[in-house]
Amino acid sequence: MKSLRTLTLLSAALLLAACANQAPPATxxxxxxxxxxxxxxxxxxxxxxxxxxxxxxxxxxxxxxxxxxxxxxxxxxxxxxxxxxxxxxxxxxxxxxxxxxxxxxxxxxxxxxxxxxxxxxxxxxxxxxxxxxxxxxxxxxxxxxxxxxxxxxxxxxxxxxxxxxxxxxxxxxxxxxxxxxxxxxxxxxxxxxxxxxxxxxxxxxxxxxxxxxxxxxxxxxxxxxxxxxxxxxxxxxxxxxxxxxxxxxxxxxxxxxxxxxxxxxxxxxxxxxxxxxxxxxxxxxxxxxxxxxxxxxxxxxxxxxxxxxxxxxxxxxxxxxxxxxxxxxxxxxxxxxxxxxxxxxxxxxxxxxxxxxxxxxPEVSQSRGLTAGRLSGSQTLGRVNAELEKRFGAPKLAQFLSASALVLDRKLMAERGLQFDTVAEAARAVLAAEPAIAAAYTRRELETGSRAGAPFFEAMRKSWNRDISGDVQYALAANWMMTSSSSIATHGSPxxxxxxxxxxxxxxxxxxxxxxxxxxxxxxxxxxxxxxxxxxxxxxxxxxxxxxxxx
CATH class of the missing domain: 3.40.720.10 (Alkaline Phosphatase, subunit A)
Incomplete structure (x- = not known):
């Protein structure tokens, strides 16, 4: 027992000495x-x-x-x-x-x-x-x-x-x-x-x-x-x-x-x-x-x-x-x-x-058995506008895409007496239904934080700036990218x-x-x-x- 105690004390001493010789970086x-x-x-x-x-x-x-x-x-x-x-x-x-x-x-x-x-x-x-x-x-x-x-x-x-x-x-x-x-x-x-x-x-x-x-x-x-x-x-x-x-x-x-x-x-x-x-x-x-x-x-x-x-x-x-x-x-x-x-x-x-x-x-992801592909921005914008026109009777209520967001035509909505939040929510629903879109949130949701806990919501709020970002922010689904004439792979997702x-x-x-x-x-x-x-x-x-x- 005494020899075991001595060995334990010796081991502890050696450990302390080793620690002393390996001083951590200073504050x-x-x-x-x-x-x-x-x-x-x-x-x-x-x-x-x-x-x-x-x-x-x-x-x-x-x-x-x-x-x-x-x-x-x-x-x-x-x-x-x-x-x-x-x-x-x-x-x-x-x-x-x-x-x-x-x-x-x-x-x-x-x-x-x-x-x-x-x-x-x-x-x-x-x-x-x-x-x-x-x-x-x-x-x-x-x-x-x-x-x-x-x-x-x-x-x-x-x-x-x-x-x-x-x-x-x-x-x-x-x-x-x-x-x-x-x-x-x-x-x-x-x-x-x-x-x-x-x-x-x-x-x-x-x-x-x-x-x-x-x-x-x-x-x-x-x-x-x-x-x-x-x-x-x-x-x-x-x-x-x-x-x-x-x-x-x-x-x-x-x-x-x-x-x-x-x-x-x-x-x-x-x-x-x-x-x-x-x-x-x-x-x-x-x-x-x-x-x-x-x-x-x-x-x-x-x-x-x-x-x-x-x-x-x-x-x-x-x-x-x-x-x-x-x-x-x-x-x-x-x-x-x-x-x-x-x-x-x-x-x-x-x-x-x-x-x-x-x-x-996408070709590599597909070879691995994953759902993947490329989404055309212009075609997506066309589909959103087609659905909005069916509901509100006005053409091209969505003007363009900008920094992963859809920008609505406020002037046209005012001329037609349409409520901005109503049109934005309709546009959000169309985008969210796209298989290549993982999530979409409206300006009001992003400003108020009302969708806290929803998929990617916090990350999307941090990408969105109220002064310069669009009206419906979206994020692509995993393994999807926007079409490009110069890139076979890209980035830009959460x-x-x-x-x-x-x-x-x-x-x-x-x-x-x-x-x-x-x-x-x-x-x-x-x-x-x-x-x-x-x-x-x-x-x-x-x-x-x-x-x-x-x-």
Whole structure:
């Protein structure tokens, strides 16, 4: 008995010693502020892909997060219309579309019917590049502040830089007071806009003078691994890829081209190479702006757009997407190596997420025995109007679809003496009867919260903004998508394949390693980073701090 007691005491002592040698990350006050927050977004990356290929990862890309950082396996968006702009607006504001005002990538003005682009602002133009009327040039439509805005208000020395292959991927995380740079598909350059500055700084001009995109002209995108490694993915050249097909290796630029041009520069977005360029530009920004070089913390937000383009064109289930993910993994490993050398491993925190997940294409779902398909927006609008005309005797009471909502013609209803709520409820009933529609709710229901507890209601309320959204909000049924001339798969639903995205974090001074299995939301990132930086959360934030230091 004495020997057992002695052994027990010895075991306890060894356990206490081990715990003492494995001190957890310090509290925010003890750890101090990071010199740099590196905020990474992989556009269109569903959580399922992060773990599906874990055995094929490089030692220090995604594995840095999964093996030595914190990763949240059940992280979701809390709203229903999961699209790029809405996601990028949520990440660093901590607010959902009902507060941010970014209800979609584009929508229609409910009063005029005119097109509105999420980051459109005709008062600003791209520097040194052509600007079209609906191009994204400023955060004017973003109604709330970001972590970066709070940080810069607390210390104007802090810098906030947003970089992306897409304008919305750069502008929205950069917030109201940061600076955004985006890839130009006409020239292969990166540009800011006159909203931020009258002319580029010297380091941007030097980067663009290098014509870095041109080195990929007629280059081949080749698979990283032997063919057998892709057995878990859908083979190339599926018939539902359409006439353009899709297979690896893939040459950048069509055979008829004798020099780089807009078609080539645009095509780079559907490959690993635009993301390589974005990370190269990020390295140039670190050097040119001296990010992380003093005691005023900076934020560098980098949204890598290529995966979204690949998944739209060939799906997240494809071999092309599988290989693109592996290329991203190797890019991150090289980027982290450079950050360690230039900023210092103990001086920065890295966080990675995605703006939305991705649905499997209907053909894949059907092959799995699931009900799936594509819904025509114009035909659906026609069916709604036909039913409304039967009941109310007025044609085209539904004007158009906008950001997953139906917009009714208020002027016509007033002329015919029709009650708005009565027509809206009738339109809702027609939409709800569609097999491809999971749920539909009227403006009155969304404003009053009268359908609390109904399917997807809370998520749809968070997607709906009373000032700019339509009159009947709807959500597609699982495995259905709207018809598209450019996408064989997409996103934009409240279903887990679209809402479940990675939240990964690394930074030994602020993050303890391990999987966190509890459900969290992307809105939680903003208040978490605010706490790490020692500032207040953004004023519209509705998230809760994530347990970076353990469950």
């Amino acid at each position: 925010s006050a003890q750890a101090g502020k990071p010199k740099l927050v590196v905020f990474l977004v992989v556009d269109g990356l569903p959580q399922r892909q992060v773990t599906a290929y874990r055995d094929q990862l490089a030692p220090d890309g995604f594995a840095r997060f999964l093996d030595r950082g914190a990763w949240f396996s059940d992280a979701h968006y809390g709203y229903s219309f999961t699209v790029t702009a809405a996601g990028h607006a949520t990440m660093l504001t901590g607010a959902y579309p009902h507060r941010t005002g970014i209800i979609g990538n584009e929508w229609k003005d409910v009063n005029t019917g005119q097109d509105v682009y999420c980051t459109g602002d005709t008062s600003a133009t791209y520097i040194g590049n052509k600007t079209q009327p609906l191009d994204g040039t400023s955060p004017r439509n973003l109604k709330v502040e970001t972590v970066g805005d709070v940080l810069r208000r607390a210390d104007p020395r802090s810098k906030v830089i947003g970089i992306s292959g897409k304008d919305r991927g750069a502008i929205l995380p950069a917030g109201k007071t940061g600076t955004a740079y985006m890839y130009m598909t006409g020239t292969g350059e990166f540009a800011s806009t006159t909203h931020y500055m009258p002319a580029h700084p010297a380091w941007v001009n030097a980067f663009n003078a290098g014509k870095r995109a041109d080195r990929y002209f007629k280059a081949e995108w080749k698979p990283l691994l032997p063919d057998a490694a892709y057995a878990r993915s859908i083979p190339d050249s599926q018939p539902w890829y359409g006439p353009a097909g899709g297979k690896l290796p893939m040459t950048m630029g069509v055979p008829a081209d004798d020099k780089p041009g807009p078609a080539f520069y645009s095509a780079l977005l559907r490959s690993p190479y635009a993301d390589v360029l974005s990370l190269e530009f990020a390295r140039a920004a670190i050097a040119g702006e001296q990010l992380g070089a003093d005691d005023a913390p900076d934020i560098l937000a980098i949204s890598l757009s290529g995966h979204d383009y690949v998944n739209h064109r060939w799906s997240a289930e494809s071999r092309l997407s599988h290989d693109h993910f592996l290329h991203l993994d190797r890019m991150l490993e090289a980027f982290f190596r450079d950050l360690d050398a230039t900023i210092g491993r103990d001086n920065y925190i890295a966080v990675l997420t995605a703006d939305h997940g991705f649905m499997p294409p 279903h887990p394949y679209d809402t479940n995205v990675p939240i990964l974090a690394w930074g030994p001074r602020w993050v303890s390693p391990g999987q966190r299995a509890a459900r969290v939301e992307v809105a939680d990132i903003a208040p978490t980073l605010a706490a790490v930086l020692g500032v207040a959360p953004p004023s519209a934030s509705e998230g809760r701090p994530l347990p970076f230091r353990g469950p």
